[in-house]
Amino acid sequence: MSSDAKAVNTATAESADSTGMSFLETNRRKIFATYLPLGGFLFVLLFPFYWMGITAFKPNNELLSREGNPFWVNSPTLAHVKKLLFDTAYPEWMWNTVLVSVTSTFFSLAASVFAAYAIERLRFSGAKQVGLAIFLAYLVPPSILFIPLASVVFQLGLFDTRLALILTYPTFLIPFCTWLLMGYFRSIPFELEECALIDGASRWQILTKIVLPLAVPGLISAGIFAFTLSWNEFIYALTFVSSSELKTLPVGVVTELVEGDVYHWGSLMAGALFGSLPVAFIYSFFVEYYVSGMTGSVKE
Amino acid sequence: MASVTIQAVKKRFGATDILHGVDISIADGSFTVLVGPSGCGKSTLLRMIAGLEEITDGEIRIGDKRVNDLPPKERDIAMVFQNYALYPHMTVRDNMAFSLMLAKEDQATIDSKVGRAAEILALGALLDRYPRQLSGGQRQRVAMGRAIVRDPQVFLFDEPLSNLDAKLRVAMRSEIKELHQRLKTTSIYVTHDQIEAMTMGDKIVVMRDGRIEQTGSPLDLYDHPANQFVAGFIGSPSMNFLPGTLRRSGDALRVELSDGTQLDAPQQVGGMDGQPIIFGTRPEHLRLVSSDGARGAIPSRVVVMEPSGMDTFVACRHEGVDLAAIFRERHDFAPGSTIHLQPDMSCAHLFHAETGQRLAA
Ligand SMILES: Nc1ncnc2c1ncn2[C@@H]1O[C@H](COP(=O)(O)OP(=O)(O)OP(=O)(O)O)[C@@H](O)[C@H]1O
Ligand SMILES: [Mg+2]
Numbered sequence: 001m002s003s004d005a006k007a008v009n010t011a012t013a014e015s016a017d018s019t020g021m022s023f024l025e026t027n028r029r030k031i032f033a034t035y036l037p038l039g040g041f042l043f044v045l046l047f048p049f050y051w052m053g054i055t056a057f058k059p060n061n062e063l064l065s066r067e068g069n070p071f072w073v074n075s076p077t078l079a080h081v082k083k084l085l086f087d088t089a090y091p092e093w094m095w096n097t098v099l100v101s102v103t104s105t106f107f108s109l110a111a112s113v114f115a116a117y118a119i120e121r122l123r124f125s126g127a128k129q130v131g132l133a134i135f136l137a138y139l140v141p142p143s144i145l146f147i148p149l150a151s152v153v154f155q156l157g158l159f160d161t162r163l164a165l166i167l168t169y170p171t172f173l174i175p176f177c178t179w180l181l182m183g184y185f186r187s188i189p190f191e192l193e194e195c196a197l198i199d200g201a202s203r204w205q206i207l208t209k210i211v212l213p214l215a216v217p218g219l220i221s222a223g224i225f226a227f228t229l230s231w232n233e234f235i236y237a238l239t240f241v242s243s244s245e246l247k248t249l250p251v252g253v254v255t256e257l258v259e260g261d262v263y264h265w266g267s268l269m270a271g272a273l274f275g276s277l278p279v280a281f282i283y284s285f286f287v288e289y290y291v292s293g294m295t296g297s298v299k300e
Numbered sequence: 301m302a303s304v305t306i307q308a309v310k311k312r313f314g315a316t317d318i319l320h321g322v323d324i325s326i327a328d329g330s331f332t333v334l335v336g337p338s339g340c341g342k343s344t345l346l347r348m349i350a351g352l353e354e355i356t357d358g359e360i361r362i363g364d365k366r367v368n369d370l371p372p373k374e375r376d377i378a379m380v381f382q383n384y385a386l387y388p389h390m391t392v393r394d395n396m397a398f399s400l401m402l403a404k405e406d407q408a409t410i411d412s413k414v415g416r417a418a419e420i421l422a423l424g425a426l427l428d429r430y431p432r433q434l435s436g437g438q439r440q441r442v443a444m445g446r447a448i449v450r451d452p453q454v455f456l457f458d459e460p461l462s463n464l465d466a467k468l469r470v471a472m473r474s475e476i477k478e479l480h481q482r483l484k485t486t487s488i489y490v491t492h493d494q495i496e497a498m499t500m501g502d503k504i505v506v507m508r509d510g511r512i513e514q515t516g517s518p519l520d521l522y523d524h525p526a527n528q529f530v531a532g533f534i535g536s537p538s539m540n541f542l543p544g545t546l547r548r549s550g551d552a553l554r555v556e557l558s559d560g561t562q563l564d565a566p567q568q569v570g571g572m573d574g575q576p577i578i579f580g581t582r583p584e585h586l587r588l589v590s591s592d593g594a595r596g597a598i599p600s601r602v603v604v605m606e607p608s609g610m611d612t613f614v615a616c617r618h619e620g621v622d623l624a625a626i627f628r629e630r631h632d633f634a635p636g637s638t639i640h641l642q643p644d645m646s647c648a649h650l651f652h653a654e655t656g657q658r659l660a661a
Contacts, residue, residue, distance in 0.1 A: 198373065199446075
């Protein structure tokens with residue numbers, strides 16, 4: 001089912017629900033049962049962002065003063081932003097992060113599609129074990145994996161290049177995406193492929209004309225996940241890259257905006273804020289697909 | 301169009317034998333129904349013909365061509381699946397055109413073929429809809445349309461009607477039959493519903509546990525079932541079976557039921573005096589006779605009456621064995637009362653008590 005139809009469905013289901021049940025609920029009950037807990041959640045979740053936002057625009061004297069209201073900015077300033085953009089390599093970090101995330105996500109997705117399809121549908125002997133092995137590979141924490149990977153990166157002469165990150169990120173992205181896509185492919189009825197086979201499609205045509213179009217929600221959620229994971233990645237980016245202009249956002253912000261024990265809070269927060277905007281934007285754009293990808297099933 | 305020949309075909313999944321050597325020859329242009337209880341291997345056989353399952357042993361030929369090692373697309377067949385297997389992301393038109401597009405037909409040919417199939421199946425108004433916007437019967441028709449456009453040698457159907465409600469199933473049944481009369485493409489149809497088999501097939505193949513029990517025309521199977529299984533499987537309500545003994549005295553042959561009721565045997569059959577047999581009679585071949593001891597009548601206790609308007613179905617019990625009777629007339633028996641049923645012995649069936657095989661004449 002495509003997203004629009006699904007949206008209509010859930011919308012009608014919801015409205016049917018709310019009209020069907022609403023007569024049971026008084027307004028007061030609604031406030032206590034729904035809006036109050038929801039408000040609490042929202043507050044806990046959004047407060048850090050709010051803090052990040054106001055800190056980014058607070059002048060230093062206000063930031064460090066003990067007087068006044070800490071939850072508000074009296075005289076907003078762009079000084080931190082200016083410092084971030086012009087006195088650090090922030091634009092380069094941003095570019096590096098985009099480049100590394102996009103390419104590694106793209107390659108990982110492509111590899112995962114083939115891997116997941118082969119494991120799920122080609123039924124070669126040992127497919128199950130391979131699937132399991134891929135999952136186990138995902139369970140090895142990066143904090144252990146970065147040691148052997150560092151040696152590989154060194155020997156390949158890739159240390160301190162963007163390529164080091166582009167090649168190492170797939171080590172955790174591919175297992176993750178493969179697992180997500182395997183689940184998704186499993187939900188596509190077998191008969192569709194058999195029918196296509198009889199209709200004269202080759203394996204490749206079945207993949208591109210039947211399976212992938214039906215797996216779009218799955219691909220999008222895998223893509224978002226992979227993108228977010230590589231956007232926020234820290235350990236590899238910290239160890240495999242040392243030049244300032246090659247750093248990624250998360251590493252750049254914390255290594256270059258903390259000098260000894262001096263925290264440039266304003267710029268730090270501004271950097272974090274701008275760094276989280278693209279991810280938030282992508283999430284909000286695809287959230288519909290994303291949800292259906294997670295619960296994912298193809299219905300005829 | 302082509303004939304299909306299945307010779308000594310076996311199928312093994314791992315260590316389990318599913319088909320134990322199946323021989324069927326299907327004439328060009330015929331409508332053959334494979335019928336049997338669930339799990340007997342009908343779908344497996346059909347999928348082997350389609351090329352979706354490997355053939356463990358034996359040979360399948362379509363026309364003169366041995367197809368054992370051909371991939372599905374080179375077998376020139378079309379298959380209609382139980383759950384239709386329409387491509388959800390394509391419109392009805394694209395669903396039907398998919399195989400033609402893969403075959404790189406030019407757009408004009410595709411349009412005319414799809415248009416013709418749509419016309420045959422009355423799908424013209426639905427061409428731009430998606431499968432999810434169609435009713436069950438419409439989806440079923442699209443699935444058939446997809447098969448028709450390819451103009452294949454053989455149509456394969458795997459329980460295409462079992463997802464439809466009873467009324468629609470009856471309507472689609474005649475629609476498929478009509479379609480076959482019009483196109484005359486060799487068709488192989490799998491079902492576990494004997495009524496579908498009886499009403500649709502030119503020829504019925506009854507299967508059980510990976511073996512063929514009997515092959516023949518619908519009425520042939522109905523009138524001359526080769527064994528007790530086929531006799532019980534074909535026909536609804538199904539045939540009554542009563543244990544009895546064969547009595548031979550000179551030329552006269554009689555069947556003695558367990559309560560001593562004596563019935564004149566239908567025709568000369570083989571079998572010794574005193575041999576235990578199964579006596580089979582269909583519900584519609586039981587006649588109501590007056591209680592005072594008409595010859596060859598079976599005393600039965602009425603359990604349930606089910607009048608349907610057109611006929612009256614009576615479930616009875618005789619000596620602990622269930623017995624069903626159908627009368628064209630309307631009756632009203634009190635449950636628990638005893639009625640006397642006289643089987644029409646010219647339509648009776650005698651089976652070997654152990655093997656279940658029909659006693660040979
Ligand atoms: N891929 C498989 N692996 C192992 N056994 C299988 C496989 N496919 C089918 N079988 C077995 O083969 C037997 C026949 O299956 P099949 O699907 O042909 O039955 P069927 O006659 O079509 O039944 P139904 O009327 O329920 O569709 C069943 O016992 C089934 O368990
Ligand atoms: Mg089946």
